[in-house]
Amino acid sequence: MTRTRKAPSLISAFTFVAMALLPWQSISADTAAKHGIAMHGDTRYPEGFPHFDYVNPDAPKGGTIRMAVVANGFDSFNPFVIRGVAAAGINAYLYDTLMEASADEPFSAYGLIAESIETPEDRSYVTFNLREEARFQDGEPITAEDVKFSFDVLTTKGHPFYRNYYADVTEVTIEDERRIRFDFAETNNRELPLILGQLPVLPSHYWENREFGDNGLTPPVGSGPYRIGDFEPGRSITFERVEDYWAEDLGVRKGKFNFDNLQYDYYTDDTVALESFRAGNFDFRVESSAKNWATAYRGDQFESGKVKTEAVKHGRPAGMQAFAMNTRREVLSDPKVREALSYAFDFEWANKNLFYGQYTRTSSYFENSELASSGLPEGRELEILEPYREQLPADVFTEAYQPPSTAGERSLRDNLRTALTMLRDAGYAVKDGTMVNLETGQPLAFEILIYQKTFERVVLPFKNNLAKLGIDVSVRLVDTNQYIQRIREFDYDMTVQGIGQSDSPGNEQREYWHSSTVDVKGSRNYMGVDSPVVDDLVNMVIQAPTREELVHRVRALDRVLLHGHYVIPNWYLPKDRIAYWSFLTRPDTVPKNGVDINNWWVKSTDQ
Template structure:
């Protein structure tokens, strides 16, 4: 994206793989969800099987994991783009093949682009919105023209596109694929599945790209299997019994107390906290500003004072977490202090449209440290609610003009999160606010989130070290009412729209950092979320027959580089 790539044209493999890793064995993983109903991961409709896009589809290029955003040839053996990056031409590797042995051509690339943007998940229309024209210039050359745009990221964005077979999808209904096993382009194919309960992928022995430098030391397992569990407690016990091999732990309580066993003590289970350097994004209580009362900024700000992170961290999380105060946490992209220099100059034209705090205060979410108590925070919340037009009547917080009580629902699909949400509910109850906590199954939850049918949810808004086009999907007003996009809060602000465009158009790394910090600062003071917490480690547990490379890149753990010990 910026500067020179780390790996030269003659590199043999990425630094963070074991080029001599043995092939073979099975990786068994557990998924806590209420099953799946689709083998097509590219649609808004349905819930697709775990791992299907990762294991069975290749893209034109592949990113390295030890650079902010650099991509190398996979299906495309080379590309051509001018200095202004106003177009890109991908030259397809003549050896590239689909899983049925048919060659991958430029026609497949053009077909894939049109199929995804016309019939696929709305994400693709947004992500590729600045592509003006796509053309097959011969059997192995596909050209994308971008029109009038300063988005230098587009050649890399197009390189991420998974490639689908035209000869297959012309004979099948893309939008109704259901559980029909499709022809694919990646290193694995689907070996078997039990609808909604398990799925097994097998390494394709005829995979054409297995010896490319970008794949050396990767895709080492002969098979990869996912088993579904409806309850996380059951899933953890299944792991400890050796029914599956690897677990990425999300629960601090489990990590602190639930792994004790003979297998752990004897070294048959390995339990490690592996440090990483990737941005952790924002995990938070997400407020839906499309709905009342979350359309009121002061109400949103007030609700944050009801969440006592410091109490939760000490009493529920064994002190493992750090409070999050940026959408780009754990990176140089995070805002801090007051805006100055180029960032201040960037924000200055918007001064009249932004809260004064953007310029005058450093953002930190409410806390109960440094002598501040929960009672102090609830008193601040009460003041903000009064300013927002609410008052207490008969012990309930009501809108002064209408008498309508302030009440909302927090939607969950993980039972383990109730212990976090219920104290939050209790604290807001002391302000006369009624909060309903509703637990639903995963599939229903996914559909409701996709259609923005909620008041408040708990979500993680992930970020990369090189933000770009995906920022439009998160924050742009054009996606505020577009189902399936990631503008979960319903952000619709012309200043945010402008800053998103500036991030996408950043000409160099320095300006990208400045513009992202400005965007971060404006979003934080919009009070769209109640920030929760983060970790700068991956908490992993695995059975000792698995092995991983000595070096872990900045992006963290990736099982595609692991192997089974002979």
């Protein structure tokens, strides 16, 4: 059935034509429709490119891949709201976006639902021209009305993330059935056209008589390469490839999404999931445990080549994995206390005794990239920070940040002595074996919240080291659903968080650090960062006019965050550790973003 569309009124049509004829509205080279857009500079791929360099355009379609999810199930097929726990893969496979980012550039996007994009040099607005052939999975055309509906519903009824992400959009105008324009506030935000290209497009006709937040486990209509097939609530879900997928032969899709079926099975314990993989119950696994990588991938299936293991090097920023401290809690509100606690984490011991020497210590929120700060601020970075000198700790300018270490002649005992001195300076003292606040008499005690049992072996030595300082630490292991809810509510003292970063930071930095997100439930401001200086630096990052200036501004932000001692950095590995059964194969070229199972396929018998 085809939907009827309201024709534009004669007045609207006349107004549009009249505006088009005004001399200051004439189309220039800067606003001409283009097939793609780069954050800074030019795109890598030309108009009409046949496929990305990192895919196999001749990859055969077919077969099934089975994967595991370690979590306590799911109760929703709606990944866009804060309620419930969405099934794995929904956002990635069910919905197409206006544009598709490439995996081998810092940040460039090319038309998917949008055939082309128009934006002026100052990027004060963006217009998307939609493809005539774009379709939802029920055959209905994707129109500008659907794009506007998607923007409106995500920013009013969706997760708070979308309101922050698209906060600078001031007006959305449907210019015709396949043309839509977004106008922006005066922010000099070069990223906005690209992040609007990430907008998942939802079918307005499907949601017309449904409440957006109450989708539950009713399979929705999407536009992407897969639809929901069989599922067992909370235990498994299978995505079926759409055989007449409208975008299959586009350059941004060629060679991708090759499996006929993608099956996710849920496990409540990672050890059980690993044994299930070894037994052949699923086919592909990304290993996060250094111990497992060193000891568990042995046996006949590995020696015979039935199961392959690879540590594939990547070039993406590692971000920050760390013990994140919730500064909303009084016990962790003092940066001196937070810094003191960091001296009780012995990374060198953990790396040697727990991780088989596989990891490198993280010392930046933008680790493994040119965006990471180092040494003392100088040149342009110093110029950026100088106006805030009186508002920042002196060591931002005088000390190069390095997390405490026990390498070389430095011992844990030395670090604990340093921590004790810092705590005394912060107004604490040990009384009867307990570290107490001299002003309030309250003991220094807090809880570490985790959901992975395997992480206990990291947390418990840290807890024991803190106990030597008279600090009472409890470790709370909860299931994934409870963990998600507590994180959303900021109901924790300390937890382990991974804060991922891209090679082109932008609007998402508001969600991590800006004061406007401190009290927004479900935001990713896990530590409760609330600083006018950080706010300014975040805005400067978003408004960076060139790649070179972006690097300087991100380094300045990184440095200020590090000296705020909001986290105790953990470690990183610039490789993807993967194991897979040998009927699977992948392209020879791995992009800088690393392994992507969506580029893989089932090996034919003659390979």
